[in-house]
Amino acid sequence: xxxxxxxxxxxxxxxxxxxxxxxxxxxxxxxxxxxxxxxxxxxxxxxxxxxxxxxxxxxxxxxxxxxxxxxxxxxxxxxxxxxxxxxxxxxxxxxxxxxxxxxxxxxxxxxxxxxxxxxxxxxxxxxxxxxxxxxxxxxxxxxxxxxxxxxxxxxxxxxxxxxxxxxxxxxxxxxxxxxxxxxxxxxxxxxxxxxxxxxxxxxxxxxxxxxxxxxxxxxxxxxxxxxxxxxxxxxxxxxxxxxxxxxxxxxxxxxxxxxxxxxxxxxxxxxxxxxxxxxxxxxxxxxxxxxxxxxxxxxxxxxxxxxxxxxxxxxxxxxxxxxxxxxxxxxxxxxxxxxxxxxxxxxxxx
Numbered sequence: 001x002x003x004x005x006x007x008x009x010x011x012x013x014x015x016x017x018x019x020x021x022x023x024x025x026x027x028x029x030x031x032x033x034x035x036x037x038x039x040x041x042x043x044x045x046x047x048x049x050x051x052x053x054x055x056x057x058x059x060x061x062x063x064x065x066x067x068x069x070x071x072x073x074x075x076x077x078x079x080x081x082x083x084x085x086x087x088x089x090x091x092x093x094x095x096x097x098x099x100x101x102x103x104x105x106x107x108x109x110x111x112x113x114x115x116x117x118x119x120x121x122x123x124x125x126x127x128x129x130x131x132x133x134x135x136x137x138x139x140x141x142x143x144x145x146x147x148x149x150x151x152x153x154x155x156x157x158x159x160x161x162x163x164x165x166x167x168x169x170x171x172x173x174x175x176x177x178x179x180x181x182x183x184x185x186x187x188x189x190x191x192x193x194x195x196x197x198x199x200x201x202x203x204x205x206x207x208x209x210x211x212x213x214x215x216x217x218x219x220x221x222x223x224x225x226x227x228x229x230x231x232x233x234x235x236x237x238x239x240x241x242x243x244x245x246x247x248x249x250x251x252x253x254x255x256x257x258x259x260x261x262x263x264x265x266x267x268x269x270x271x272x273x274x275x276x277x278x279x280x281x282x283x284x285x286x287x288x289x290x291x292x293x294x295x296x297x298x299x300x301x302x303x304x305x306x307x308x309x310x311x312x313x314x315x316x317x318x319x320x321x322x323x324x325x326x327x328x329x330x331x332x333x334x335x336x337x338x339x340x341x342x343x344x345x346x347x348x349x350x
Contacts, residue, residue: 078112086288094309176342177210189253237264296348
């Protein structure tokens with residue numbers, strides 16, 4: 001098609017400027033939303049854009065704004081855990097939903113080993129993304145500090161401690177665990193054990209604290225023999241359950257800090273000849289697809305995981321756009337902290 005300036009192809013920025021009677025820089029500022037342009041110039045450029053059918057070059061705009069129009073979702077866990085744990089797929093679904101109406105691309109990166117982390121560090125050092133979503137970060141992980149040094153906007157899923165310095169989105173792990181244990185107490189269970197997640201994960205610590213607090217509120221002290229540390233895997237749940245049965249064979253309830261560990265615990269209980277829930281009541285955490293397909297279906301604390309992923313992405317997009325300012329300095333609380341409520345979903349296992 002013949003353009004208005006006598007050239008073939010798409011109208012150019014220069015042609016828009018000529019039609020509007022302004023400079024090329026003015027057209028660029030109008031298209032990029034700058035407030036440093038008069039209303040008269042804005043109107044002239046808008047009219048010229050409409051007349052010529054000008055479509056801005058997105059790649060050029062991103063380059064000019066020092067933007068990549070991409071964010072990274074970084075999960076510092078082994079590939080095997082990523083595919084085995086429904087939690088991660090729900091986070092990805094939520095993030096994807098938040099980005100669906102934008103031009104931002106999502107880069108998914110697993111960094112469960114030293115080699116992957118070195119490669120990720122090199123990638124991020126090249127500023128190839130506008131921001132990072134960090135999921136499942138353990139205490140002592142150097143990634144958050146690296147991102148702070150690079151000045152890359154970052155949002156974390158699940159705090160690393162009570163004094164988290166990064167903007168974060170979390171669920172109320174302590175209250176959810178306490179509700180699960182109260183439910184078991186109300187069902188008349190007397191010897192309630194728990195299988196924790198890895199205790200270098202703050203959320204796992206909070207779930208253990210919720211277990212202890214619910215028992216204390218009922219006038220009971222937590223028996224350390226009824227606490228076994230797991231690793232959020234099915235095999236870890238089996239090992240922890242075996243350990244608990246050896247220590248306290250008369251236990252009559254188990255609160256597992258994830259559905260996947262609860263599935264492992266259930267298999268071990270059946271192997272030991274224990275019926276669920278007649279002999280041992282079982283409660284999990286997450287209310288993932290695992291809970292609904294267990295036999296019997298698992299009572300579980302429902303985390304709004306997809307909503308957490310969606311909220312993380314929205315917070316990060318706001319930070320990239322400058323709506324929330326810069327990240328907190330090390331040692332200061334993160335200025336954005338969203339804690340979403342959980343709720344107990346009761347099924348036949350308890």
